[in-house]
Amino acid sequence: MTAIATDPPRASNSPLERSYARLGVLLIAPTILVFSIVIVYPLLAAIYLSVFSIYTPTLEGDFVGADNYVKLLTGKAFWNSLGVTLVWTVGTLSLQIVAGVGLALLLHQNIWFRALARSLVLFPYFLSTVVAVLVWKWLFNDLYGALNHGLMQLGIIDMPLDWLGSMPNAMIGVILVGAWKYFPFVVIAVLARLQTIPENLYEAARIDGAGPIARFWDVTLPQLRSVLTVIILLRAIWDFKEFDLLYLLTGGGPVTSTQTLSLLVYQEAFGLNRMGQAAAYSVGMMLVMLVFMILYIRQTKEKRA
Amino acid sequence: MKLLRPILLNLITWSIVLLISFPLLWMIVTSLKPQTELFRIPPTWIPETVTFEHYWRLLSETPFLLYFRNSVVLATSTTIFVVALGTLGAYSLVRFTYRGRETLAMLVLFTYLLPSVVLIIPLYLMMVSFGISNTLVSLILAHTTFALPYALWLLRSFMEGIPEDLENAALVDGASRIGAFRDVIFPQLLPGIISTALFTFILSWNEYLYALVLVNSESVAPLTTGVMSMLISAFNIEWSLLMAASVMMSLPLIVVFAFLQSYLTSGFGAGGVKG
Numbered sequence: 001m002t003a004i005a006t007d008p009p010r011a012s013n014s015p016l017e018r019s020y021a022r023l024g025v026l027l028i029a030p031t032i033l034v035f036s037i038v039i040v041y042p043l044l045a046a047i048y049l050s051v052f053s054i055y056t057p058t059l060e061g062d063f064v065g066a067d068n069y070v071k072l073l074t075g076k077a078f079w080n081s082l083g084v085t086l087v088w089t090v091g092t093l094s095l096q097i098v099a100g101v102g103l104a105l106l107l108h109q110n111i112w113f114r115a116l117a118r119s120l121v122l123f124p125y126f127l128s129t130v131v132a133v134l135v136w137k138w139l140f141n142d143l144y145g146a147l148n149h150g151l152m153q154l155g156i157i158d159m160p161l162d163w164l165g166s167m168p169n170a171m172i173g174v175i176l177v178g179a180w181k182y183f184p185f186v187v188i189a190v191l192a193r194l195q196t197i198p199e200n201l202y203e204a205a206r207i208d209g210a211g212p213i214a215r216f217w218d219v220t221l222p223q224l225r226s227v228l229t230v231i232i233l234l235r236a237i238w239d240f241k242e243f244d245l246l247y248l249l250t251g252g253g254p255v256t257s258t259q260t261l262s263l264l265v266y267q268e269a270f271g272l273n274r275m276g277q278a279a280a281y282s283v284g285m286m287l288v289m290l291v292f293m294i295l296y297i298r299q300t301k302e303k304r305a
Numbered sequence: 306m307k308l309l310r311p312i313l314l315n316l317i318t319w320s321i322v323l324l325i326s327f328p329l330l331w332m333i334v335t336s337l338k339p340q341t342e343l344f345r346i347p348p349t350w351i352p353e354t355v356t357f358e359h360y361w362r363l364l365s366e367t368p369f370l371l372y373f374r375n376s377v378v379l380a381t382s383t384t385i386f387v388v389a390l391g392t393l394g395a396y397s398l399v400r401f402t403y404r405g406r407e408t409l410a411m412l413v414l415f416t417y418l419l420p421s422v423v424l425i426i427p428l429y430l431m432m433v434s435f436g437i438s439n440t441l442v443s444l445i446l447a448h449t450t451f452a453l454p455y456a457l458w459l460l461r462s463f464m465e466g467i468p469e470d471l472e473n474a475a476l477v478d479g480a481s482r483i484g485a486f487r488d489v490i491f492p493q494l495l496p497g498i499i500s501t502a503l504f505t506f507i508l509s510w511n512e513y514l515y516a517l518v519l520v521n522s523e524s525v526a527p528l529t530t531g532v533m534s535m536l537i538s539a540f541n542i543e544w545s546l547l548m549a550a551s552v553m554m555s556l557p558l559i560v561v562f563a564f565l566q567s568y569l570t571s572g573f574g575a576g577g578v579k580g
Contacts, residue, residue, distance in 0.1 A: 017402075023482055024401025028409070031394035031457065038450045039416050042427035049426060059430065106318040110311070117318065119562060120326045126558055126569070127329075128511035130529045131551040134536065135332045138544050146331055149347045180325070188570060241420035244513040248533065265422040270518065275426055282423040293418045297411060 050280035056273035068280035077256075077264060078281060082288065085260040088175060088246070089239045095179035096235060100186020101224070105216075107187065108194045118191075125184035129244040136177045136249065140164055167257045170250050174258055178245055182238075186231055193227040194220070233296040240289055261285040336360070336548035343545055359549040368523060369550060372531030379441055379527050380509040383448040388502050391456035392494070396486060398457070399464040400472070410461070417454035421514050424450055429518055439522050447515040452505045459504065463497025464490075500568040503561055510557065528554050 050068055054061035072078045107118055124132065139147045140163035148160040163173045197220065205215045243262040246252065252259030252267065259267065265285065269278035335343065336359055338352045363369050398410055428447055432438040467490060475485040513529040520526055526534070532550045536542060561569065 020401055020482065021403040024397045024403050024406075027393045027397035027401070031390050031453065032409075034390060034449060034453060035412075035416070038428070038446055039419070039424065039454075042424045042431065042450075043419070045427035045430070046423050049430075059433070103321065106314070106321070109314055109318070111315050111318050117322045119566065120322050122569075123326065123329060123558075123562065126507055126562070127555060128513075128529060128558075130511070130513055130533055131332075131554055132328075134532070134547050134551050135328045138335065138548065139328060139331065141544075144344055144346065144348065144544075146348055153347065180328070192570075237418050241422070243420075243422060248513070262420060262422045266425075266514075266518075269426050275430075279426050282420075282426065285420065286423050289418075289420065293415060296418065297414055300414065301411075 046279050047283055049276055050283050052276040054275035056269060056275050059275075061276060064276065068277045069284075071277065072280050072284050077268075078261075078284060080256060081259055081261045081264040081281075084256070084258060085240060085262075087171065088178070088242075088258070088260055089236060091171070091175040092178035092182070093232065093235055093239055095175065096183040096186050097228070097232065099179060100183045100231075101190055101228075103183070104187045104190035104194060105220075107191060121187055122184045124181050125188075127181070129181070130248065132177065132181050133245065133248040136173075136180075137164075140173060164250050165254060167254060170254060170258050174246055174249050177249060178239065178242070181245065182235065185235065189227055189231050190224060193224055197223045230296075230299060233292060233299060237289060237292050237296065240292070241285075261288075332548045332551050335545055336552050338545055340543075340545060359543075359545045360553070363546060363549050363553065367535060367546075367550075368531065369553065371524065372526055372528045373553070375441065375525055375531075376510055376527040376529075379444055379448070380506045382441075382445050383452055383509040384502050384505045386445065387449060387452045387456045387505050388460075388498060390453060391460045391501065392498060394457050395460035395464045396490065398461055400469070400490075413454050413457050413461075416450075417458050419450075419454075421451065425514065425518055428515075432519055439520055439525060441525055443519050444515060444525075444527070447519055448509045448512060451512075452508055455508065456501050456505050459501045460494075460497060463494060463501070466497075467493045496568065496571065499565070500571050503565060503568055507558065507561070 051063060051065055052061045053064045053067070103121060107114065107121065111117060139145050142148065142160050142162050142165075145160070145163070147163070148157070151157045152160070161169060164170050201219050201223070202215060205219050210218060240260075241262055242260065243266065246258055246260055247263055247266065250258045252263045261281065262285070265278050265282045268281055269275050334350075334352055337355045337357070338349075339354055339356045339358070342349060342353060398406060398413075428450070429438070432443040432447075435443075437443045471489050471493070472485050475489045476482070480488065511529065512527075513533075516527050516530040520530065523531070523534075532547070532554060535550065536547055
């Protein structure tokens with residue numbers, strides 16, 4: 001404060017503003033500290049570890065240079081998992097979007113007990129993945145599962161299907177459960193946006209003679225475009241990195257047919273005890289994700305500006 | 306025709322809604338069926354006899370209550386820690402100007418999207434070297450990695466929704482920044498704080514991966530890994546017991562849904578989509 005008295009403040013940098021800036025930094029300081037310890041340091045450590053070969057139980061290892069990355073590029077494991085991750089992400093995300101938009105449109109209408117219907121639809125999203133997986137494992141059960149018997153009673157299949165133990169059923173199974181668990185996110189987001197579309201746009205379209213389907217394509221969809229971009233980016237990132245659901249449902253099996261990159265990293269580190277290699281895989285995975293992350297961050301920035 | 310349309314619409318919508326909630330109804334139905342009825346082919350869609358024996362066994366014969374207690378301690382501590390830090394941080398990010406503020410905000414967003422598996426290996430090594438692996442403290446710290454960026458981002462959105470004039474008026478009246486925060490901002494922000502706290506609690510309550518890696522003793526296991534270990538360790542899987550556990554594990558969620566759902570929906574908009 002004494003320094004300020006001898007140094008006359010300029011208008012843009014008054015003592016009050018400076019002390020406010022100091023208070024602002026002080027308020028964010030604890031957050032920065034925690035961030036550095038639990039996020040920034042581990043992130044840098046992951047990159048550092050990826051040039052070592054570390055045996056998990058003893059945590060001892062040697063410097064191996066770029067060996068882990070050479071193995072990532074030339075080996076099959078990473079590329080196989082990347083392919084699986086893409087199939088899973090595209091599959092479950094498309095289902096989420098179609099089901100989410102469809103149901104949002106229905107729940108936007110004046111139906112009986114609308115609040116209850118909305119709650120019931122939202123519930124799976126907030127449910128623990130562990131619970132979702134347990135319930136679906138029981139539904140998928142090949143002998144007593146409700147799904148097989150329901151489908152058999154409806155005459156869609158004659159024999160019980162092996163849902164999670166064989167391909168392509170296992171992939172279809174995880175995509176289905178993923179869509180069931182995460183589509184409510186799309187429903188809420190789209191529903192919120194639907195409520196802000198001005199009614200007179202629909203009036204104008206109606207006067208022009210547009211039917212319900214034409215109104216959807218010409219009014220609703222263009223209005224939903226920006227929110228859908230954000231939803232797709234965000235869900236793509238989250239589905240891409242999903243661990244719990246796939247690990248608990250199939251464990252990556254049969255063999256490695258549903259082993260996404262997250263599962264590969266976990267398996268390498270804690271199943272095969274090769275921490276350095278696992279760190280290299282995780283860095284590779286993040287580089288792939290970075291594309292989506294930058295797109296999303298740019299999208300948010302644009303919206304703020 | 307005019308009369309038929311709404312009926313048809315209701316019928317279609319409600320069939321889809323019921324189809325979507327079927328897994329959850331089935332979970333409840335299974336948890337109430339006696340063991341003998343469970344393995345009937347084809348299954349009985351409505352239980353012939355209703356029993357609470359599985360719930361009784363869950364509470365008296367399994368460590369379920371221990372897991373439940375661990376989860377309550379874990380999720381509550383994470384929530385308090387993260388929301389306290391996040392409120393101050395968000396206030397600073399929205400209402401103060403200093404160098405590096407925008408970069409910091411973008412960094413928060415970046416960490417919000419970061420996959421847990423990237424952090425898990427170094428975090429595991431860190432907890433081992435601190436000598437706190439296998440404790441709830443290590444899990445609380447680990448949960449901060451996803452909960453803090455999330456809470457900060459959410460609270461930032463809520464904070465931006467509070468008109469700046471309110472605070473300015475208080476400052477003109479001679480209040481200090483901290484005084485204005487306490488008397489003007491905080492009451493306005495309270496719904497946002499509640500919403501953020503609920504989300505953080507649910508995130509932490511449901512988290513599985515960190516618990517799997519950082520904790521391997523039963524006495525500190527939270528519900529997620531604890532209940533899963535009941536599935537793996539059982540010689541023949543007792544589905545009705547597991548379904549009872551699933552229902553019990555979802556209890557806090559049901560309570561939130563019944564009484565505080567509007568907070569969830571508002572938090573949803575602020576965090577995920579409005580960005």
